[in-house]
Amino acid sequence: MDMKSWRHAFKVDPAKTITDADLEKLAESGTDALIVGGSDGVDLENVLDLLARIRRYSVPVALEVSTVESVTPGFDFYFIPTVLNSTKTEWINGIHHAALKEYGHMMNWDEVMTEGYCIMNPDCTAAKLTGVQEIPDEDDVVAYARMAEHLFKLPVFYLEYSGRFGEPSVVKAAGRVLDNTRLFYGGGITNAEEAKTMAALADTVIVGNVIYTNLSAALSTVEAVKSVTHR
Ligand code: 1GP
Numbered sequence: 001m002d003m004k005s006w007r008h009a010f011k012v013d014p015a016k017t018i019t020d021a022d023l024e025k026l027a028e029s030g031t032d033a034l035i036v037g038g039s040d041g042v043d044l045e046n047v048l049d050l051l052a053r054i055r056r057y058s059v060p061v062a063l064e065v066s067t068v069e070s071v072t073p074g075f076d077f078y079f080i081p082t083v084l085n086s087t088k089t090e091w092i093n094g095i096h097h098a099a100l101k102e103y104g105h106m107m108n109w110d111e112v113m114t115e116g117y118c119i120m121n122p123d124c125t126a127a128k129l130t131g132v133q134e135i136p137d138e139d140d141v142v143a144y145a146r147m148a149e150h151l152f153k154l155p156v157f158y159l160e161y162s163g164r165f166g167e168p169s170v171v172k173a174a175g176r177v178l179d180n181t182r183l184f185y186g187g188g189i190t191n192a193e194e195a196k197t198m199a200a201l202a203d204t205v206i207v208g209n210v211i212y213t214n215l216s217a218a219l220s221t222v223e224a225v226k227s228v229t230h231r
Contacts, residue, residue: 003033003077003182006033008207008226009062009206011035014038024056025215027059032204037064039066042070044072060077063079077111078112085136114156116156116158118136118141118157121160144157145177145183149178149179157174159174159183161185162188163188165187171201175202183201192221192223195224
């Protein structure tokens, strides 16, 4: 299934514990994809463990790469974040350069997709890691969205509120200036209503943490997102 038709995805964190039964519920939920990724404690061992357990199901699975050491074959897609509002060059293109120097000759480019991240929650782990110091306001976000679509021609612009529910007006403003670049929204979705709100404004809604705190609420977001007309 083409990533361009994804409306809903669960983000599963290799550093967190999930039972096989719960993983089955996610994989069979009707979601469009499982994205394997996290900001902290991700290593080859926990990525391989999760991959082997997810691969029993037919749901597409993407690895969102946060450390080069945890990259392994077997995923359908490899999502490579570049943090557009990072103050550290390593998170914009530095780690990418080092990885390509070593593995560039053996990459299958058809499986690779770059996500232009805009981190919106200064308290999340990703913000601390990447040196995000100021929250972009709406005008900043619109500029980053245009940067993603027109300057860098990235396939995805990812508004990342990780751990906090975002500002719908800001998500809407980003969506307004994106035509070819897909708008991913992630952060703080804990129920069907919140999922619907963002599904009306973004192309793809990513649900993460609530998987680990309230699985049935997490599962309810799939139908909720799919019931809403695309922006
Ligand atoms: C995190 O955008 C995802 O990278 C989802 O955020 O964990 O807050 O749902 P939550």
